[in-house]
Amino acid sequence: MATVKRKHSRARGRTRRAGHPKLSPVAARTCPKCGETMMPHRICSSCGQYRGKDIKGGAEA
Numbered sequence: 001m002a003t004v005k006r007k008h009s010r011a012r013g014r015t016r017r018a019g020h021p022k023l024s025p026v027a028a029r030t031c032p033k034c035g036e037t038m039m040p041h042r043i044c045s046s047c048g049q050y051r052g053k054d055i056k057g058g059a060e061a
């Protein structure tokens with residue numbers, strides 16, 4: 001099976017991304033609970049909630 005031979009430089013990745021809008025960094029979202037800026041599909045770093053559930057608090061439901 002083919003393997004990656006060389007690490008791409010940051011400049012190479014960034015140059016590629018410049019011409020492909022879909023490969024640009026994902027836009028940040030705002031938390032519906034606390035309104036803090038958060039990454040999509042990740043728990044909120046401020047209140048620890050994801051899709052209405054408290055993940056950080058340890059309360060499994």
Ligand SMILES: [Zn+2]
Nearest residue numbers: 031034044047
């Ligand atoms: Zn939040």
